[in-house]
Amino acid sequence: MVKALAKLFQAPEKNIMAEIGKTAALMTDVIDLSIGDPDLATPAPIVNAAATAMLAGKTHYTASAGDPEYLQAILDFHHQNFGSHYQMENVQATVGASHATDLAFGALLDPDDEVIIFEPYFSPYKVQVEQYHAKPVFVTCQAADNFQPQKAAIAAAITAKTKAILVNSPNNPTGAVYDQETLQAIADLAKQHDLYLIADEVYWPYVYNDHEFVPLENLAPERTLVTGSLSKVFAMTGFRIGYLLGPKEVVSAAGLLNEGVTYTAPSMAQSAGGFGLQNVTELVEPLKNEFSQRLAYLGEELNQLSWAKTIPVAGSLYLFLDISGSGMDDVEFSDYLLEQAGILVIPGQAFGTSGKGFVRIAATQEMAVLKQAVAGFKSLSFASQKITE
Incomplete structure (x- = not known):
């Protein structure tokens, strides 16, 4: 048996x-x-970029952190669109955003650590936290508040074991877009309690009706990990390509963890994603x-x-x-x-x-x-x- x-x-x-x-x-x-x-x-230009890369022989491993051209496209995109100033040491290519989130948790969490997650939530978060023997702590968001997290409820959930707060805006499943005031309150709490912020921003372009996407990385760059994906941005879910951005020491640890997980993201998908980011608008x-x-x-x-x-x-x-x-x-x-x-x-x-x-x-x-x-x-x-x- x-x-x-x-x-x-x-x-x-x-x-x-x-x-x-x-x-x-x-x-x-x-x-x-x-x-x-x-x-x-x-979009056909992205598909063509992938085909061109394959025909040019980009069908092998890249460096484990990612193809430098793809990584540079990520850095340039965040600088040009969000004003951030990341360097190569701050970025890791991943197989989509869920992979990036998993690596972030793996780099941060010890057994019994706690991660605050706003509910309703993208369901894989829970298992991702629990697989590292850590504890998800849920803070409920109400429809009456347009599903915006409330500072008092977040503060009440923070304990000595809290390691990070996960922030997903624009939000899946509610469609909420967290406003500047809400995100600033979250950033202030993270600074006050010395917590990390994990920003799942995979739907960043899809903001409507005078709402505005606010990059959390700009409010607390020293403690924010961005889990990015090109799946929804460019309707390229099957390419399985994303990235992790954040403080050097966390991204480095995530890279070490990834050595035994996927080693590297698909080379042709990185070429396609890089092209997309260079022509994002x-x-x-x-x-x-x-x-x-x-x-x-x-x-x-x-x-x-x-x-x-x-x-x-x-x-x-x-x-x-x-x-x-x-x-x-x-x-x-x-x-x-x-x-x-x-x-x-x-x-x-x-x-x-x-x-x-x-x-x-x-x-x-x-x-x-x-x-x-x-x-x-x-x-x-x-x-x-x-x-x-």
């Missing part, structure tokens, strides 16, 4: 997002508004405009439902819809929506207990499909509705 699995996986919690991902892959004739994979094609604007129109449409139409409501669209690719007025919980509602209208969404509970009563809708289908989806939502009827004010 073989010995048991790691304790973390002996009785794992139900992973709603993973289960829905499997469902989406197996089903046909379904309007899939679940997984955040943009339907838009990767031209390539991103059409994508941003498309998602802005889609989310505005979904928000306007779904807010007409007597049993649903949402906060005004601020950013990301998602709408977080309050369906509590339907009389169902979010899991029941999601099942009912799939059964009655053939629409796949993610129940809010996938993002923590405070997501109960919500569903996340990804605007990752063309407008014609979204119109079909809206018609499906409007066709629903409920035996018992609790209309919310």
Whole structure:
């Protein structure tokens, strides 16, 4: 008889997002508004850059930290767009942002350390913290506050064991964009308690309706780790390319950890990503405009439902819809929506207990499909509705 699995996986919690991902892959004739994979094609110039790199022989390992050209493109991008002054010693190429976040946790966390995470939250964060035998501490954000974290609640969660605060803005799943005041309060708390900040900013271009993306790195550069990804920025999820930016000693430790994980990010993806960052304005604007129109449409139409409501669209690719007025919980509602209208969404509970009563809708289908989806939502009827004010 073989010995048991790691304790973390002996009785794992139900992973709603993973289960829905499997469902989406197996089903046909379904309007899939679940997984955040943009339907838009990767811009042709980026694809051509990858093909050109491969034809030129860039099909081998790069340096473990990354191809210098790709790393320089990251540094130039952050300097030109956010005014930061990182050097080569501050950057590591990664296989997407989740890899970068995992490396950041691995470099920072000892057993029993605590990481503050704002809930609702991107579900992989929890396991990433726990795999290093550390503890995620959740601070609930309320719809009444437009899902902005509140300073008093964050301060109350800080203990002697707190090592870092994870900040995801624009936010997945809520679509919130944290304002300057909120982020300054978080930075002030980090300085006061000598904490690290981990800034997941993968949706940075997708900010709408006069909201503004505020780079956390500018408020506390000496303690901020940026986990970047090009997956959503350029609709290149399959390229699996991102980066980690931050203080030299943390990035160096993350690089040592990565030696035994992936060693290096894919060389051709680095070439493609570097090209994208060098031409970011031209390539991103059409994508941003498309998602802005889609989310505005979904928000306007779904807010007409007597049993649903949402906060005004601020950013990301998602709408977080309050369906509590339907009389169902979010899991029941999601099942009912799939059964009655053939629409796949993610129940809010996938993002923590405070997501109960919500569903996340990804605007990752063309407008014609979204119109079909809206018609499906409007066709629903409920035996018992609790209309919310």
